[in-house]
Amino acid sequence: MPSADKHDYDEQRLLTRYLLGALTEEEAEPLDERSLVDEEFALRLDALEHDLVDAFVRGELSGDALERFEHFYLSSPKRAEKVEFAKALLRLEEKSASRVAEQSPAMAEPGIKAEQKVSGRSPWRWLTAPRWGLQWAFAAAALLMFFATGYLFVANERLRKQGAETQEQQASLNHRAQELEKELTNQRSANDKMLNELESLREYLSEPRVLKTIAFLFPAPTRGLSRIPTVSVPSGTDWVILRLQLESDDFPTYQAALKDSATNQILWKAAKLRPKSEGESKTVSVRVPAGLLTSQTYILELAGTPAQGGAELVTSYAFKVVQK
Amino acid sequence: MAGLKKNWTLNQGAFRQFLAWLDGGVDSRGESYLEMRRRLVLYFDRKNCKGPEDMADETLNRVARKLEEKGQITDVSPAHYCYIVAKFVFLESLREDKQASQNLEALSEAGATVSGLTTIAVPESTDDTREKMFDCLEKCLAKLAAKDRELILEYYRGEQRAKIERRSELAARLGVSINALSIRACRIRSKLEACVRLCSAEK
Numbered sequence: 001m002p003s004a005d006k007h008d009y010d011e012q013r014l015l016t017r018y019l020l021g022a023l024t025e026e027e028a029e030p031l032d033e034r035s036l037v038d039e040e041f042a043l044r045l046d047a048l049e050h051d052l053v054d055a056f057v058r059g060e061l062s063g064d065a066l067e068r069f070e071h072f073y074l075s076s077p078k079r080a081e082k083v084e085f086a087k088a089l090l091r092l093e094e095k096s097a098s099r100v101a102e103q104s105p106a107m108a109e110p111g112i113k114a115e116q117k118v119s120g121r122s123p124w125r126w127l128t129a130p131r132w133g134l135q136w137a138f139a140a141a142a143l144l145m146f147f148a149t150g151y152l153f154v155a156n157e158r159l160r161k162q163g164a165e166t167q168e169q170q171a172s173l174n175h176r177a178q179e180l181e182k183e184l185t186n187q188r189s190a191n192d193k194m195l196n197e198l199e200s201l202r203e204y205l206s207e208p209r210v211l212k213t214i215a216f217l218f219p220a221p222t223r224g225l226s227r228i229p230t231v232s233v234p235s236g237t238d239w240v241i242l243r244l245q246l247e248s249d250d251f252p253t254y255q256a257a258l259k260d261s262a263t264n265q266i267l268w269k270a271a272k273l274r275p276k277s278e279g280e281s282k283t284v285s286v287r288v289p290a291g292l293l294t295s296q297t298y299i300l301e302l303a304g305t306p307a308q309g310g311a312e313l314v315t316s317y318a319f320k321v322v323q324k
Numbered sequence: 325m326a327g328l329k330k331n332w333t334l335n336q337g338a339f340r341q342f343l344a345w346l347d348g349g350v351d352s353r354g355e356s357y358l359e360m361r362r363r364l365v366l367y368f369d370r371k372n373c374k375g376p377e378d379m380a381d382e383t384l385n386r387v388a389r390k391l392e393e394k395g396q397i398t399d400v401s402p403a404h405y406c407y408i409v410a411k412f413v414f415l416e417s418l419r420e421d422k423q424a425s426q427n428l429e430a431l432s433e434a435g436a437t438v439s440g441l442t443t444i445a446v447p448e449s450t451d452d453t454r455e456k457m458f459d460c461l462e463k464c465l466a467k468l469a470a471k472d473r474e475l476i477l478e479y480y481r482g483e484q485r486a487k488i489e490r491r492s493e494l495a496a497r498l499g500v501s502i503n504a505l506s507i508r509a510c511r512i513r514s515k516l517e518a519c520v521r522l523c524s525a526e527k
Contacts, residue, residue, distance in 0.1 A: 018370075032407075035366065043510050047510040060484060072372075084454065085520055088454070093480075132473075
């Protein structure tokens with residue numbers, strides 16, 4: 001036995017003998033003084049007295065201790081009152097134990113106190129011992145846990161849904177971002193292309209060069225059916241000169257109008273065109289911008305302009321343009 | 325009691341002075357006085373004195389009178405001074421008992437029939453008394469704070485080994501030492517006993 005435990009054991013034996021009046025006056029005197037002067041000692045003495053009385057009430061005393069208790073301890077009315085109190089306390093414990101036994105029939109074995117079952121050798125006996133406050137506390141804790149679990153479940157579901165929604169939104173945003181990026185890339189590409197074209201045009205306009213011109217002679221139209229002449233325009237041609245042969249030269253100046261043969265829409269006009277002699281015939285030259293012409297059939301209407309003003313249609317020349 | 329002068333009474337001023345001296349500078353609202361009286365009663369009771377409460381009051385009155393006469397007592401602590409006076413009171417009671425016993429013997433020799441005055445008669449508790457006490461215990465338990473009630477019922481439950489183990493578990497659960505738990509339980513039980521005593525006396 002460790003020395004501290006032995007000291008406690010020896011003191012406990014001494015104090016028990018003191019409480020049972022088994023010490024001499026000389027042995028008791030220092031304990032008498034301590035019981036009045038030393039607060040902690042007084043409390044330990046009280047605690048030991050309570051346990052001694054409880055032991056008597058529960059029938060745990062025997063031999064000399066029991067005899068002294070019955071003859072000395074119980075000889076005082078005040079001490080006898082303590083014994084009555086301890087009996088009431090034990091009765092309360094038994095009443096509580098019997099209440100637990102009623103609730104649990106397996107515990108109700110005749111002639112055996114519920115407490116004896118509780119004080120058996122099972123390590124789990126403390127779970128079955130009736131404890132009012134603890135039972136209520138456990139019940140309250142169980143109820144609290146139930147509600148807490150329910151709340152956490154609902155909250156978890158809500159959070160899960162929110163998480164899924166957030167993921168969807170995120171995916172949608174990512175997709176939109178990709179689309180926008182793609183659009184931006186396309187815009188940039190278009191911009192770059194336009195810039196390149198602009199740069200090319202600037203270069204084109206800034207550099208002096210020889211304009212490329214092609215000319216075609218259209219004979220005077222006859223009353224009979226004839227094939228429509230084809231005008232081949234190579235790429236890079238700037239002007240297409242159409243030399244229109246006249247049947248008669250009746251006007252000082254002429255004006256020409258280029259029309260779309262399908263829609264009869266005037267696409268281009270030229271005025272104050274003076275005729276020129278070429279051998280025995282007269283021609284009027286009309287310089288059309290090549291960029292205006294596409295691969296289709298056109299009609300060029302020639303009108304004379306009298307000196308007094310006005311215009312008179314002289315003839316029209318139909319031709320087909322082929323871009324090369 | 326022969327010790328107290330008949331022309332001296334504990335007046336309010338002397339009582340306040342006595343309380344302040346017992347408190348030692350920390351106002352306990354009379355708790356120090358009540359605790360000292362309780363210990364004196366237990367002391368005289370352990371000595372098997374006939375009237376432990378009267379003897380405790382006699383002790384305290386004498387201390388209060390001495391304090392008023394001297395103005396102050398500083399050579400010993402208040403508790404120690406109370407012990408010294410209590411010892412005198414006890415020895416005086418022994419002398420009185422011895423004198424009474426000698427008188428009884430003398431009377432007995434003279435043929436008179438006398439009763440054993442030194443024998444303390446402990447009344448037998450009746451069923452009514454026990455029932456009354458049990459009802460008072462339930463009432464006084466209900467007046468306790470829940471944690472105190474749970475502690476005291478848990479602390480004093482069980483027999484021998486089971487009780488020791490339960491107390492160890494309780495101390496561990498509360499985070500205190502066995503000794504601290506014992507003192508706490510003891511205080512609650514003493515408070516409960518006092519409540520039950522008062523309740524039983526009222527009915």
